[in-house]
Amino acid sequence: MPKNTQQAGKPISPSSEEVLARLEQLAKSIYDQIQSGKPPYLDIPVRTLANTIWDKKRKLLVLGPKTAKREFFDIGESKRFMQTILMLSLIVRARRENDYPTIRDLYYTGKHTIYYVNEYGKKVSEETWDDQRESNAVIQDIEVATGLLREHMGIMHDAKGRIVGNMIIRSKGTEIDLSRMGSGAWGIPSNVDQLEITKVEADYVLVVEKGAIFERLNEEEFWKKNKCILVTGKGQPDRSTRRMVRRLWEEFDLPVYILTDADSYGYYIYSVYRSGSISLSYESERLATPEARFLGVSTSDIERYKIPKNYIIKATERDIKRAKELMNYPWFKESKRWMEELQLFIERGEKIEIEALSGHGFKFLSNVYIPEKIANKEWII
């Protein structure tokens, strides 16, 4: 089992002094180059597919060793260099002022117009960045260049993950009992690493793709009856949801089950929880849950659970194309069960949603499907 030496449940964020020091060090290294008469550059690990390595043993996508020099005096990279340094100063300012901006805040704070005269003598202007993809990209650059994650740097995002179950969390000095949320649930904050998980009493973690299913299971107190922690990322999970799932698996040894729709989009969501995305492979070590088990709903469930015809939807061409792409992902490729399942999806060209199980009654999902699948070890990995 991949276990970390970290004491389970303790916050694992680097101290804010250390974060600030590492950010300042990056700026200092640039200044040192300039002062010694060298054209300044940044050394940034390459974040492309070509520099991603599938770590078979750990079942993780990790960043390869390739780095790229981003030179200020190279006109192809000059702007990105400027953006990186600009973003660095914005983050440093937030840290110094103890501010917690979102990635969108940073985009707006750093966006302004540069006026200049071009090489043909014409007065023109340019924005420091045109859209948020550009500012997000340099945040990722700073993450890989400093080895700090944006959560460590106090950068927030619009966190949407929710969690409920028999566990206690300490956040900003307050203890929160996640079993006492009534009909509600606790919103997972941006920086999960600053949380202390003081108590977990559960046999497993159940992650459901959809917010509506999460609501229903919570309303039924599924987690209490089945002694589990219930989590949802509401579709494509954000980093904090994935981090929370990972911590529960890593620090508390809980098996993780994922419940999604039976289509290529649902399978991809499972894949993100399990192994991470290619563009963010540098975060996988911290965010991925390589042993996450896919509970369902699967294409083969259509037969096994005799799903009524009116719940079966025809897959679109895009669904099929996506499924074919998934068959090339290394973690799917080395799983015989997954290859069969994806192949079946492509052959049948049919998909079903979790709600299709309601064809056997509203409680079928909670009373039969989930407990049976877990008890019979009918998950896919």
Next chain:
Amino acid sequence: MSEKYRGLSPAEFFHRNKEIAGFSNPSRALYQTVRELVENSLDATETHGILPYIDVEVQLHEDRPEWVTLRVADNGIGIPVHEIPNVFGRVFYGSKYVVRQTRGVFGLGVKMAVLYAQMTTGKPIYVKSSTRDSDVVGEYLLYIDISRNIPHVQKMRIKKKNKNWHGTIVRLTLEGAWLQSKKRIEDYIRRTALISPYATIRYRSPDGELLFERVSKELPEPPQIGKYHPKGVDIEILKDLIRRSNNNDMTLAGFLEKYFEGVGEKIAQEFLTWAGFQPDTKVKELKLADLEKLATAMKNFPKWRRPRPLTLSPLGPELLKKGVKSILKPEFATAVIRPPSSYGGHAFIVEAAIAYGGEIPPQDNVLLLRFANKMPLLYDEGVDVSRKIVDSIDWSIYKIKFPAPVAVVTHVCSTKIPFKGVGKEAIADVPELEHELEIAIRDVARRLRIYLSKLEKMYEVKRKEVTIRKYMGEVSSSLAYVLNMDPSSISSLLEELLKKELEKKEVTVNA
């Protein structure tokens, strides 16, 4: 200098040959008349070492707008007072019947203009002229007596010269379509100014005044009067030369040595042996059949020396470039002259120039300006050898991407320009000429490519400077904030680094 020619009625000749001479319609006729007079003026000046000053004026008749009065004045050598009637009033009379590069070949054009004017408006031609060494000025109003081919003087006045003026002023009124021809005429004047950058040309018309002041005081070497090259003869020339020799004892060998270029005793002997003639045959005794055989043999003998180019007067690359620059106003121009060459016994020299940018409008094709013996060729571009060459070139290898502001100028100088057809506006694709033209055009195109790549590099450096400087403020202030420093101390360091970076890439471009 006067030679008698066969008595063909000029009126008859004119009617038969209106198209050939370029008087096919009132629009073409006006253009052609301008041409004839301007070219005569240039020949009367530059050929004799005078920096030309030419004044052209077009006026419309007040009551009859189809009547156009054209006045051309020059500061040329002038015409001796007693010769004026014959020069303007008698067809086939003139000083151009020699082997030398001149604009008009037969000296016929101006008389055609006089005839045309006379026939369409019934007005006499006005001529005023004085030579350099004369102390009188002659003024004439004259007609051509069409049936007798002699000038008919209506009025004549000879005055004592009070100023040291010399030159010729010609004024005539003809039926001309000014509106239809004005663009051509202006084009013609403009291009004439290009190919004669040592001339000042003033052009006044109902549309206003254009003044092309000379940009050079340097005249090209005037062409020398030369002998015929043996390859370039025909029976008529042989007959004419024999008649002119006026020597009953002249032998064939002596005749060849005396009247032909590059023919010495040795070559004359060798040729005559090769051709099967007795060197001591008297030329006066040669029969027509002998002359025919002689002419053919002279054309085919492979060992003649190449014709010498002394009879030619190209502009030279410096002058051509000046002309191109002053008229086209490009950002870059270059010109080249090829070594003399020949085709069929006729010497020729090719010059070419290329111009780029500036006031040249970008076009989908190369703008081509053709010249032959310093005359602009405006019509029939599509069938001209220069157009053929320009169109066959892949300009992308010279870094030209159309639409591009690029103009090619070609100038062919020859004792006999191989015109295509009778219009004298297009040069035929004689292989020797085509070869030289292509080399010349490609040569200037290569130089343009060098210029363009330097320019490209210069812009690249400039772009780099602009780009770095654009972001420098942001980088300096951001770094300064993080490191608690003064932004100006960082930006001055960056500024120094930038300077060093740019020095590495410094490029200078000379247009």
